[in-house]
Amino acid sequence: MTEGVEIVVAEDGEAAARLVAERLVDQARAGGDIVLTGGSTPKLAYELAAELEPDWSRTSLWWGDERCVPPDDERSNYGMAREALLDRLERGPRAVHRMMGELGKDAGAVEYERQLAELEAFDLVLLGLGPDSHVASLYPNQPTLDETRRRVVGAEAFLDPYVDRITLTLPTLRAAREVLFLVEGEDKADAVAQVLAGEPTAAAPGSLVRAELGPTRAVLDRAAASQL
Ligand code: 6PG
Numbered sequence: 001m002t003e004g005v006e007i008v009v010a011e012d013g014e015a016a017a018r019l020v021a022e023r024l025v026d027q028a029r030a031g032g033d034i035v036l037t038g039g040s041t042p043k044l045a046y047e048l049a050a051e052l053e054p055d056w057s058r059t060s061l062w063w064g065d066e067r068c069v070p071p072d073d074e075r076s077n078y079g080m081a082r083e084a085l086l087d088r089l090e091r092g093p094r095a096v097h098r099m100m101g102e103l104g105k106d107a108g109a110v111e112y113e114r115q116l117a118e119l120e121a122f123d124l125v126l127l128g129l130g131p132d133s134h135v136a137s138l139y140p141n142q143p144t145l146d147e148t149r150r151r152v153v154g155a156e157a158f159l160d161p162y163v164d165r166i167t168l169t170l171p172t173l174r175a176a177r178e179v180l181f182l183v184e185g186e187d188k189a190d191a192v193a194q195v196l197a198g199e200p201t202a203a204a205p206g207s208l209v210r211a212e213l214g215p216t217r218a219v220l221d222r223a224a225a226s227q228l
Helices: 013-030 043-052 077-085 106-117 170-176 185-198
Strands: 005-010 032-034 059-063 066-067 124-127 152-155 164-166 180-184 216-221
Touching: 013 164, 013 180, 013 216, 043 077, 043 164, 059 066, 059 077, 066 077, 106 152, 106 164, 124 170, 170 216, 180 185
Parallel strands: 005 216, 032 059, 032 124, 124 180, 180 216
Antiparallel strands: 066 164, 152 164
16 A cells, blocks of 8 residues: 555556456446546456456446547547457447547537536546556646546647547546556556655646545556556
8 A cells, every 4th residue: 555545566467457357347247437548558458358247238438538539540549448348248338438539629528528417426447647647638737637627628638649638637537436547567667656656746647646435546567566
């Protein structure tokens, strides 16, 4: 336990992905609202989760952020999850709340705010972590970190892919019964140390995300945990 975060260090990326897949499946079987992350790291966890449980009909899916591209674009976070998880299920989620990246960052954020209108809190928020300690599309020292009224905002990208983004805001990510980080690789070790063992700071947005209604956990591979 570091700074209120329960940390599990797995042998390697596959072992880390399997632990996260098992947690996703537990939640899918229990039902409720799950927030998926984008990026490349969670793809294997989504594939393993689909293998473990083909029936996700009790759960609703949301995204923490999206790139402002059409859903069939290779940079789409929804597109990745559709290929790695949704298309492999026998019974899909009762609701798939996709961020409409194709609308652009501002109209897309307004549209997702509308989708979130009835939701009070998430049951499980899965987050990746950038080498710069960004989470979702909340980048270091950006005004998006100060947003307290809106639940979703448009954002600029400060890392590849350099396309506009739609992202949940900090208060929305915190409104969760569990936050779970999945982080792999040596290139993330400094960010992991800052985010999981450092003081909360806008310079490391991940350090500002802790679940308000339950535990905050992190599944790391050995390389990502090497600076802890
Ligand atoms: C995105 C993500 C972002 C991601 C990190 C890590 O849209 O890019 O949601 O927050 O989790 O950038 O990305 P990788 O897993 O590809 O390293």
